Amino acid sequence: MKYVFALCVLLFSLPSEAEELVGPARVVDGDTLMFGDRKVHLYGVDAPELAQTCKTRKGSDMQCGELARQALGYLVRGVQVRCESRDKTPANEMIGVCHVGWLNINEEIALEGWAIATRDITEDYVRAETFAKARKEGIWKTEFIPPWEWRNP
Numbered sequence: 001m002k003y004v005f006a007l008c009v010l011l012f013s014l015p016s017e018a019e020e021l022v023g024p025a026r027v028v029d030g031d032t033l034m035f036g037d038r039k040v041h042l043y044g045v046d047a048p049e050l051a052q053t054c055k056t057r058k059g060s061d062m063q064c065g066e067l068a069r070q071a072l073g074y075l076v077r078g079v080q081v082r083c084e085s086r087d088k089t090p091a092n093e094m095i096g097v098c099h100v101g102w103l104n105i106n107e108e109i110a111l112e113g114w115a116i117a118t119r120d121i122t123e124d125y126v127r128a129e130t131f132a133k134a135r136k137e138g139i140w141k142t143e144f145i146p147p148w149e150w151r152n153p
Contacts, residue, residue: 005046008081011044013084017086018084018085019084020082020085021038021040021045021096022039022082023035023036023080023081024076024078024079024080025040025081025083025098026144027076029047029049029050029065029069030047030048030069030071030072031045031047031109031115035083035093038093038094039093039094040088040095041094041095041096042095042105042109042115042118043086043087043096043097044106045106045110045116045117045118045121046116046118046148047068047114047116047147048068048139048144048147048150049064049065049150050069052064052065052144052145052147052150053109054144055143056140056141056142056143057141064139064144065141066099067138068109068115068138068139071109071112071138072105075108076100076105080148081099081100082098082099083099084096087146090145092131096123106125107124107128108128109153110128110129111132111137112132112138113126113132113137113138113139113140114138114139115129116129116139116146116147129133
């Protein structure tokens with residue numbers, strides 16, 4: 001009986017349900033969505049910045065930041081998106097895991113090679129990144145600077 005009581009205390013002391021946003025989303029960049037005036041950063045992945053370029057094998061510049069934005073746009077265009085909060089930025093913006101139906105957008109953008117798994121935050125998307133890298137998908141077919149280094153040279 002004391003175990004049942006302890007379980008009830010534990011369950012009722014857990015934090016309330018995570019914040020969730022559902023609806024059409026607009027793409028800001030390769031790892032950021034907008035729901036009206038609410039910004040959601042994709043949890044566990046980091047995509048090239050909009051102005052960021054990568055070098056092709058032939059030495060040409062490729063607009064990898066814009067291509068990452070387009071790849072995310074393809075996943076969310078015209079459909080309902082559901083994002084569940086995992087954290088907040090210092091500016092109180094949501095950092096979340098987003099889905100279109102059963103599809104995990106965070107994982108898919110890494111699987112397509114347009115975002116890098118942020119291992120210092122979570123290991124959740126390392127497998128998807130590894131698969132994209134092995135197949136030379138997205139940015140993995142180029143020479144690039146990791147987005148976090150590009151932002152802070």
